[in-house]
Amino acid sequence: EAQVTQNPRYLITVTGKKLTVTCSQNMNHEYMSWYRQDPGLGLRQIYYSMNVEVTDKGDVPEGYKVSRKEKRNFPLILESPSPNQTSLYFCASSTRTGQGNTGELFFGEGSRLTVL
Amino acid sequence: ILNVEQSPQSLHVQEGDSTNFTCSFPSSNFYALHWYRWETAKSPEALFVMTLNGDEKKKGRISATLNTKEGYSYLYIKGSQPEDSATYLCAFFPPAGGATNKLIFGTGTLLAVQP
Secondary structure (H helix, E strand, O other), X not given: OOOEEEEOOEEEEOOOOOEEEEEEEOOOOOEEEEEXXXXXXXXXXXXXXXXXXXXXXXXXXXXXXXXXXXXXXXXXXXXXXXXHHOEEEEEEEEOOOOOOOOOXXXXXXXXXXXXX | OOOOEEEOOEEEEEOOOOEEEEXXXXXXXXXXXXXXXXXXXXXXXXXXXXXXXXXXXXXXXEEEEEEXXXXXXXXXXXXXXXXXXXXXXXXXXXXXXXXXXXXXXXXXXXXXXXX
């Protein structure tokens, strides 16, 4: 089954304790992206990756890191989480081979993170 | 700052009613528009990807139209059913983001269909 898998789905942590949210897709998609969803705001892009070893900042990258060592995985790293990073996070992937490709996004099930 | 606006914010209808809502986006240099359906406790799922002015797409009872010259898209649901209850998101793909798949999402329209 084609899917995007995120873990953990739910996490409560404390300020400053490093955490990683994993994301894996089995569709051989080149493009992967992380979004956060906050009440009253649309999905906002944190980081994206056009392909292996190619990553770039989205609209709200502060406090986050990513890596893309393999095509299928795109982990989101919070080195020193703070309460303002409490949010619902979505990983997404799509076919994207360059300008002109407007593939639909396939989303993971979301990771609800609370930072105390 | 590029903005995508959706209206109304929420909508309550009775089963069997037909309904529609709007997504407004900057009309200059349009690239693409996506519609997603997001059910509570699930992940957003793509409904339509629209790229051409005048595009009309249909999936079952749901259809969408696109007017890139005036900067809006309509989503229609014919004969709403309780299972249509969800948040409907539109996402605009601006030209500068064309090389980076940088979708800009609206805040969505929350549809509740009462049996």
